Amino acid sequence: MTNERDTLGSALDRLAATIEARRGADPETSYTASLLAGGAERCAKKFGEEATETVIAAVSGDADALAGEAADALYHLLALLAAAGVPPEAVAAALARREGVSGHAEKAARKSD
Numbered sequence: 001m002t003n004e005r006d007t008l009g010s011a012l013d014r015l016a017a018t019i020e021a022r023r024g025a026d027p028e029t030s031y032t033a034s035l036l037a038g039g040a041e042r043c044a045k046k047f048g049e050e051a052t053e054t055v056i057a058a059v060s061g062d063a064d065a066l067a068g069e070a071a072d073a074l075y076h077l078l079a080l081l082a083a084a085g086v087p088p089e090a091v092a093a094a095l096a097r098r099e100g101v102s103g104h105a106e107k108a109a110r111k112s113d
């Protein structure tokens with residue numbers, strides 16, 4: 001259940017579980033099922049559209065619109081991961097490996113390879 005003090009992490013965990021549960025559901029009644037039925041390519045296209053709409057909202061300076069478009073983008077990103085067979089835990093692990101490593105330091109290390 002949602003509440004106003006929900007963290008983004010717990011909301012994303014529930015959403016990822018919902019998306020997984022919709023795999024194989026009726027595309028007539030579930031938008032997620034219709035999205036997944038189109039495969040990773042369709043999910044990637046939709047994610048690209050929603051990411052672009054997020055950029056437009058950010059540039060417009062409308063904070064509410066940005067929050068809504070960011071939610072659309074995150075939903076479609078989770079659907080893309082599901083369609084591509086990448087568990088959300090793999091993304092969490094990638095983020096965890098980066099914790100405490102400055103992006104500047106990481107980039108400098110890449111350049112010296």
Ligand SMILES: N=c1c2ncn([C@@H]3O[C@H](COP(=O)(O)OP(=O)(O)OP(=O)(O)O)[C@@H](O)[C@H]3O)c2ncn1[C@@H]1O[C@H](COP(=O)(O)O)[C@@H](O)[C@H]1O
Nearest residue numbers: 015018019022029030031032033034046049071072075076
């Ligand atoms: N979070 C979302 C969510 N965010 C956005 N969307 C849908 O994403 C769609 C994409 O938006 P567009 O404006 O691009 O829609 P469109 O032009 O009709 O889409 P296309 O025809 O291009 O595919 C819209 O239909 C939105 O309703 C979502 N659909 C579902 N969820 C979550 O998934 C759950 C399961 O949904 P169903 O699978 O539909 O039961 C829901 O309870 C929600 O929690």
